[in-house]
Amino acid sequence: MLESWVLGEWTRGGGDGREYADAVTGETMGHLSTAGIDMEAVVRFGRETGGTTLRSFTFHERAAMLKEVGKLLLSDEVKSPLYAASTRTGATAADSWIDIDGGASVLLTYASKGRKELPNARVALDGEPEILARDGSFLAAHILTPRTGVAVQINAFNFPVWGMLEKFAPAFLAGMPSIVKPASSTAFLTANAVRVILESGILPEGSLQLLCGSTGDLFNHLDGQDNVSFTGSADTARLLRADETIVRNAVRFNAEADSLNAAVLADSAGPETAEFDLFVAEVVKEMTTKAGQKCTAIRRAMVPERHLAAATEAIEAALADVTVGNPAAEGVDMGTLASVDQRAEVERAVAALSTAADAVGGSWDFVDIDAERSAVMAPVLLRAADANASVLHEAEAFGPVATVMGYKSVDHAIKLVAAGRGSLVASVYGADPSEVAPLVEGIAAQHGRVLVVDSTMAAASTGHGSPLPHLVHGGPGRAGGGEEMGGIRGVEHHMQRTAVQGSPDMLTAITGELMPGSTITETKGHPFKLRFEDLDVGDSITTEPRVVTLEDIAHFAEFTGDTFYAHMDEEAAKRSPIFGGLVAHGYLVLSFAAGLFVWPDEGPVLANYGLDRLRFATPTYPGDEIHVVLTCKRKTLLAGRGYGEVSWSARVLNQNGELAAVYDILTMVAADS
Numbered sequence: 001m002l003e004s005w006v007l008g009e010w011t012r013g014g015g016d017g018r019e020y021a022d023a024v025t026g027e028t029m030g031h032l033s034t035a036g037i038d039m040e041a042v043v044r045f046g047r048e049t050g051g052t053t054l055r056s057f058t059f060h061e062r063a064a065m066l067k068e069v070g071k072l073l074l075s076d077e078v079k080s081p082l083y084a085a086s087t088r089t090g091a092t093a094a095d096s097w098i099d100i101d102g103g104a105s106v107l108l109t110y111a112s113k114g115r116k117e118l119p120n121a122r123v124a125l126d127g128e129p130e131i132l133a134r135d136g137s138f139l140a141a142h143i144l145t146p147r148t149g150v151a152v153q154i155n156a157f158n159f160p161v162w163g164m165l166e167k168f169a170p171a172f173l174a175g176m177p178s179i180v181k182p183a184s185s186t187a188f189l190t191a192n193a194v195r196v197i198l199e200s201g202i203l204p205e206g207s208l209q210l211l212c213g214s215t216g217d218l219f220n221h222l223d224g225q226d227n228v229s230f231t232g233s234a235d236t237a238r239l240l241r242a243d244e245t246i247v248r249n250a251v252r253f254n255a256e257a258d259s260l261n262a263a264v265l266a267d268s269a270g271p272e273t274a275e276f277d278l279f280v281a282e283v284v285k286e287m288t289t290k291a292g293q294k295c296t297a298i299r300r301a302m303v304p305e306r307h308l309a310a311a312t313e314a315i316e317a318a319l320a321d322v323t324v325g326n327p328a329a330e331g332v333d334m335g336t337l338a339s340v341d342q343r344a345e346v347e348r349a350v351a352a353l354s355t356a357a358d359a360v361g362g363s364w365d366f367v368d369i370d371a372e373r374s375a376v377m378a379p380v381l382l383r384a385a386d387a388n389a390s391v392l393h394e395a396e397a398f399g400p401v402a403t404v405m406g407y408k409s410v411d412h413a414i415k416l417v418a419a420g421r422g423s424l425v426a427s428v429y430g431a432d433p434s435e436v437a438p439l440v441e442g443i444a445a446q447h448g449r450v451l452v453v454d455s456t457m458a459a460a461s462t463g464h465g466s467p468l469p470h471l472v473h474g475g476p477g478r479a480g481g482g483e484e485m486g487g488i489r490g491v492e493h494h495m496q497r498t499a500v501q502g503s504p505d506m507l508t509a510i511t512g513e514l515m516p517g518s519t520i521t522e523t524k525g526h527p528f529k530l531r532f533e534d535l536d537v538g539d540s541i542t543t544e545p546r547v548v549t550l551e552d553i554a555h556f557a558e559f560t561g562d563t564f565y566a567h568m569d570e571e572a573a574k575r576s577p578i579f580g581g582l583v584a585h586g587y588l589v590l591s592f593a594a595g596l597f598v599w600p601d602e603g604p605v606l607a608n609y610g611l612d613r614l615r616f617a618t619p620t621y622p623g624d625e626i627h628v629v630l631t632c633k634r635k636t637l638l639a640g641r642g643y644g645e646v647s648w649s650a651r652v653l654n655q656n657g658e659l660a661a662v663y664d665i666l667t668m669v670a671a672d673s
Contacts, residue, residue: 002032002188005198005210006042008049013037013213018184023090023336024326026373032187034213042179042209043221046150050177050206055146057204058121060639062173063114068202070107073100073161078196082161082189089160089186090336090375092327095290098466100193103165106485109469110169117488120636120644122146122175125511126497136517141507144495146175149225151494152218154240156231157183157338158293160190166469167229170490172207176227179218181211183232185339188212219245227252227494231295234258234478254493255480256473258295258396260420263464264413264439265303266430271310274455279303279429280311282453283402284318286465287379288334292400293342296425296465299396302387302413305406312383312404316361319379325367332367337375337399346399350380356389357382357403387412393419410435414442422477427451427464448475448483514538514633514649527632528599532644532671540631543596545655548584550622556588583619589626589661590614593652597630604670606643614663618654625655633664637671644671 001017003010013033021028054062072078079100086096118124126142133139151171155163160182168178182190194210197203211218222228222245230240230253237255240246246253263283269275279301286298303311327335337343364378379400384392387405393416407413417426426447430436431454440450449471451464467473472486484490500510504517514520520540523530527539557563565572566579573582590611599605620626634647646669652661 002030002191002212004034004037004212005194005208006037007045008205011037017213020185020188021339022088023185023338023375024088024328024369026340026370026375029088029188032184032212034211034216037211037216039216039218040221042211043150043218043226045206046177046179046209047148048206050204050208051146051148051150051175053204054172054175054177054207055122055148057175059114059118059124059173060120060637062175063111063118064639065202066107066114066169066172067111069197069200070104070111072196072200072202073104073107073193082192082196085189085192087328087335089189089338090291090327092332092335095327095335098290099159099162103159103162103193106162106166106169106469110173110491113487114173114491115638118173118491119512119634120639121512123511124495125513129507129515131516132501137503138501139504139507139515139517140499140501141511141515142497142499143511144492144497147225147227147494147496149176149223149227151176151178151227151229152181152215152222153178154181154215154228154230154232155183155190156295157186157342158290158295160186161193163231164190164193166467166473166485168208169469170485171227171494174491174494176494177207177209179209179211181215184213185342219243222246222251223249224251227254229254229256229482229484230480231256232258234480237480252493254474254482254484256295256424256482256484257478257480258398259423259475259479260299260393260396261296261423261425261464262300262302262417262420263298263427263429264417264443265301265307265311266428266432266435266439267304268432268435269430270304270307271314273431274458275429275431275453276307276311276314278453278455278458280314280318282427282464283315284322285463287319287381287400287402288322289465291334291337291377292379293338293398294465296467298402298427298464300392300416300420301402301404302407302416303404305408308383308404308406312360312381315381315404319361319381322379323367324364324376324378326369329368334379334400336369337377340375343375343377343399346377346397346401349395349397350382350401352391352395353382353397353401353403356386356391357384387416390419393421410438410442413439417443418446420446420478422475422479422481423447424473424475424479425449425451425464427453429453431455446476448472448479508537512537512634514631520631526599527630528597528605529603531604532635532637532646532669535632535635535646535669537632537635540629541597543628543630545625545627546592546596547625548588548592548620548622550582553582553584553588553622556585556591560585560587562587579619581621583621584624586616586661589616589620589652590663592626593628593650593661596628597650606668606670608665608667610666612647612664612666614661616661617659620654620660624660626652626660628652630665637673639673642671642673643668
């Protein structure tokens with residue numbers, strides 16, 4: 001009996017359970033059951049033990065843990081047994097690389113993004129503050145805080161490791177514990193990965209629980225602080241979304257469902273073009289990778305009618321070179337489906353599609369496998385007699401199956417794509433922007449992602465069927481209407497966005513970032529002489545003034561080569577509706593400002609690495625006197641590096657108190673840790 005990890009221990013469910021088998025040999029491997037597991041206690045343990053501990057860490061601390069788990073999964077001693085187990089799901093080594101290494105890479109990506117794009121704090125500021133009173137005494141800011149519930153993740157069978165980790169990573173980084181429920185047929189591989197992760201001791205207790213079997217009455221114990229993320233069929237997504245508890249308690253629900261993804265060949269990308277060859281290769285790759293068991297696989301290959309015969313023949317010829325059989329056998333390109341039941345599902349879908357399309361291609365000799373006992377299946381390429389037949393845009397064969405169909409015009413291609421009623425991804429192949437741009441514009445609303453392929457980027461492309469943690473994964477309509485990953489967007493799905501109103505000082509204390517109108521403290525010495533730990537948000541210095549002369553402007557122009565008329569031609573500058581006379585270069589103002597506030601000696605400030613939000617508000621004229629108010633705006637400790645990031649608000653003012661320039665300076669400041 002495959003055990004679940006709940007309440008801090010491995011637990012065996014009761015009863016006979018459900019059988020799961022080796023996809024290659026058909027041999028029964030075991031059973032899985034969650035009977036007898038107290039789901040209410042599982043939810044409570046996640047909230048009280050896992051959630052409480054996770055929320056005590058900062059984003060950077062949680063990111064560091066994700067990094068350690070990612071590195072662990074990529075180590076040879078961990079990958080080798082996981083790859084061996086993955087073979088029993090029907091996966092080739094290339095398939096396993098996508099699942100196992102790809103899953104680890106999601107963790108590493110989120111670890112990197114967490115440290116680069118989120119503060120080393122438990123609260124994140126979302127957007128700019130809003131001034132609500134004329135005198136600046138009342139304002140508002142949007143903040144993001146972790147939800148106090150659990151993230152229930154129900155995964156599909158096709159990617160037992162990646163499917164878990166792509167949901168777990170953003171939830172964990174947000175500070176939300178996960179309850180993972182893998183699909184029954186491949187749950188054993190998920191359990192193997194979870195066991196390795198837990199034995200490492202990297203994760204806080206309760207931050208990850210695993211249910212091998214049904215969810216039982218789990219949903220009955222969820223409330224408005226919980227999330228449910230589902231990957232699977234559109235029919236199951238509809239049932240779960242309509243669950244009484246989900247609806248009554250407004251539980252956040254995200255679905256990523258099956259979809260009839262399309263690849264579209266542009267009219268000018270005919271035979272003998274690089275884009276035609278790329279199209280053919282990608283259709284074959286998507287049919288055979290993971291034996292076509294990918295929610296992002298190409299199901300509909302759309303080509304101009306005049307290229308239909310050539311495209312069909314080329315795909316058929318490329319498929320003939322694919323070797324199918326035991327994924328552990330040498331030279332095998334495509335393994336088996338995940339189960340015999342899954343093969344039966346695919347065969348039923350092929351039968352439906354065959355009412356409007358004809359199969360093309362020959363037969364396959366399977367390598368080192370029993371075709372009766374295993375879940376092996378040959379690739380099936382279909383050619384549609386009528387591209388408008390509704391069944392082609394309704395029935396999905398979740399296996400090594402694709403249908404080639406012809407379109408008459410760009411508008412017809414857009415309508416055919418839209419007939420799928422929403423998909424995760426589409427790809428467009430062509431080198432002529434006048435053809436490609438209208439296609440992309442016409443189909444974008446139907447998809448979560450669109451890949452545009454031409455010969456200039458083909459070598460670098462990650463491919464039609466590869467969701468990336470940086471990009472959103474999801475789609476409208478039939479695809480579930482949800483959105484996963486997408487970088488920090490995926491983290492925000494697990495957090496509550498709250499508008500907080502109050503005084504500038506109070507919001508500064510809550511957000512950790514200097515708010516407009518907040519109290520600033522004039523430091524006795526130069527703040528650039530203070531180490532990271534000794535700096536406080538609000539520490540400030542007002543510099544001595546400096547006069548900008550006409551000679552300064554002329555010298556700067558000659559020295560830099562920037563001889564824009566507003567700096568050099570008095571008459572032309574007077575005609576300007578903006579300047580009304582000669583003005584100083586903006587970058588001259590910045591350079592003089594730096595000379596006013598930079599501390600020249602060696603000290604805690606290690607480097608200035610950039611500017612943010614630069615705006616020139618008022619022109620600086622010859623004879624103007626400028627000074628700088630420099631204030632510590634935000635601090636982010638980069639633990640373990642010996643320094644932290646400090647953002648300074650720089651306000652350059654003229655003799656009349658008018659704002660000449662405003663920007664944020666980013667510096668690295670030495671720290672004790």
